[in-house]
Amino acid sequence: MATVQLKSVEKAYAGHKVIHGVDLEIRDREFMVFVGPSGCGKSTLLRMIAGLEEITGGDLLIDGTRANDVSPDRRGLAMVFQSYALYPHMTVADNMGFALKLAKVPEAERNAKVAAAAKILKLEDYLDRKPKALSGGQRQRVAIGRAIVRAPKVFLFDEPLSNLDAALRVQMRIELARLHKELDATMIYVTHDQVEAMTLADRIVVLNAGKIEQVGRPLELYERPRNLFVAGFLGSPKMNFVETAVQSADATGVTVGLPGGHSIKIAAKPARVAKGDRVTLGVRAEHLVVDPAGALVGRADVVEHLGGEVLAYVDIGGSMVVAKLPGHDRIVVGDPVSLAIRDGGAILFDAKGEAMPALGA
Amino acid sequence: MTATVPLPATPAAKGGGRAVRTLPFIAPSVAVLLVWMIVPLAMTLWFSFQRYNLLNPFLTGFAGVENYQYLFEDPALWSALANTLLLVGWVLVSTVVLGTLFAVLFDQDFFGRGVARLFVIAPFFVMPTVSALIWKNLLMHPVNGFFAYVSRSLGLPVIDWFTNIPLTAIIVMVAWQWVPFATLILLTAIQSLDRDQMEAARMDGAKSIALFRYIIVPHLMRPIAIVVMIETLFLLSIFAEILVTTSGGPGVATTNLTYLIYVRALLEFDVGGASAGGVVAIILANIIAFFLIRTIARNLTA
Secondary structure, three states, rough: OOEEEEEEEEEEEOOOEEEEEEEEOOOEEEEEEOOOOOOHHHHHHHHHOOOOOOHHHOOOOOOOOOOOOHHHHHEEEHHHHHHHHOOOOOOOOHHHHHHHHOOOOOOOHHHHHHHHHHHOOOHHHHOOOOOOHHHHHHHHHHHHOOOOOOOEEEEEEEEEEEEEEOHHHHHHHEEEHOOOOOOOOEEEEEEOOOOHHHHOOOOEEEEOOOOEEEEOOHHHHHOOOOEEEHHHHHHOOOOEEEEEEHHHEEEEEEEEEEOOOOOOEEOOOOOOOOOOOEEEEEEEEHHHOOOOOEEEEEEEEEEEEOOOOEEEEEOOOOOEEEEEEEOHHHHHHHEEEEEEEOOOOOEOOOOOOOOOEEEEO | OOOOOOOOOHHHHHHOOOOOOOOHHHHHHHHHHHHHHHHHHHHHHHHHOOEOOOOOOOOOOOOOOOHHHHHOOOOHHEEEEEEEEHHHHHHHHHHHHHHHHHHHHHHOOOOHHHHHHHHHHHHEEEEEEHHHHHHHHOOOOOOOOHHHHHHHHHOOOOOOHHHHHHHHHHHHHHHHHHHHHHHHHHHHHOOOOOOHHHHHHOOOOOHHHHHHHHHHHHHHHHHHHHHHHHHHHHHHHHHHHHHHHHOOOOOOOOOOOHHHHHHHHHHOEEEEHHHHHHHHHHHHHHHHHHHHHHHHHOOOOH
16 A cells, blocks of 8 residues: 655745645555656656655645655655666665665565566666666666665656667666556656656646646546646647637537638537637647548648658648648648548637536536 | 679778877977986986085095995984875875865855855965964964963863974874865765765665765765875975974984985985985885876776
């Protein structure tokens, strides 16, 4: 059992607030990912949980007990740092066993635990090496091993993959997912990479400017973002936003205008808007399909052939939308394109940037 | 018949290296350095085998090993060697230990840290002669000195530093001068220690002492080796402090090799004997340098 609860947790540096009252409950054995742009406070939040930063206000509960004033090593957490933070003068085995050595664990038991962790991470052949003699991926694994050896209640990861090259990152991502299953532990993971967030998380916390924007399962966040920020942050390519105005709103949906004179009806609850209100139409690239009768009409401005798919950036009179088309599409720059939105593929955001609920919801 | 197709020659096979002759470019500086080093060395060696005494200009000619024989039969040489090693050794130990502690202390954040750092560095800027005079007359003087005043107010016996424990007095003085250097180097070294590493150690449960022993000290090993090497170079030739305070005495209690050579050359005017002493000093310095550089080289590659 290991749960972490944050109750209106705040952080201020010399009166300047950087975390504004975060409420969050991390469940037992959950893989929770904090994601957000740089400077949003996700690392600070993690370091507050770790005990490396003081909590200015609110409560941190680990397994139900208040841990605000418990020293970092007694919180039962282990952290993997972005820079790995390995001890350069110690061998891999000593690095991994350092916490146990300080805790005065007998040597035989210590060695057994280190060996077990090394086995999980396939580091058995490197135990006598110094960190300098290891590759980036191996160092990363040692840093994880150092955490595993302590058998913590909660693993904390602070952007652990951002120092690795792209290929290795994908590989380590898969290993981390496997590790989570194998260790069956609660993990909190900070990243700015939304692909890592989407693939690893049980639940994602999207943070922006020290506040939680939305918490939820990855697909839930992807398909039903609560606001413009979450919608724009998750997904690659970025969700298309078209600024427009309401033409009519009734019980069957909301009709909005489009550049080029067309209009389109979205099945959203009309409650919060009236005719003439500014709204933003959000459509993901994969929800746009080529359709001669489509409402979005324009010319292909940039075309990226990625093999399996084609990203077509279409200028629809003032704003640019990107459509993800099948890989065999031979569209070229300058082609006239008409795009239609798949059913259920559009979201309307009101003037405050909040998503409007769908009709059925 | 089979035709042979030659493979394209690789650039390396064509004698890849730089085609420019570098000798003419480095020759001038090498020549200057050689002259700079070799001439004094050769002259010292030459004089050490000559009968050359300024008091008796008629006594000249090749002396053979006479100068050396005279030197090695003189008990003053052995005590000077011992004093040199004691002085260097104890100053190294105290400056490295105190320097490490000060470095850790001044790395902490506290009110007035900037001023405190300035004060701890200050002794380094005091001229050796001035510092020797201050230590001799204001601090260690048995009658007027501050230490004597403290002892008397506590009812303890007064120590006459330069009479009873002269070498210790000099070691204290020189160490005071060199602690700032060690502190400075080690402080910058501590500041280059990866903060993530410290935090990782804190999460691993390392409290202050364990943090110091397992993280900070290993990190400082290399800079400490540098401090030891640089200080040794300077400490082997300590002179001003001895001249100002004890003039090598009482007896030869504070005569180190440098001072012995000075006495031979400029008080006894025996240039030949002094040169022999100089050669011994060169050999000693080289032996020490050999071991130092070997350990440091190992430290740098490890």
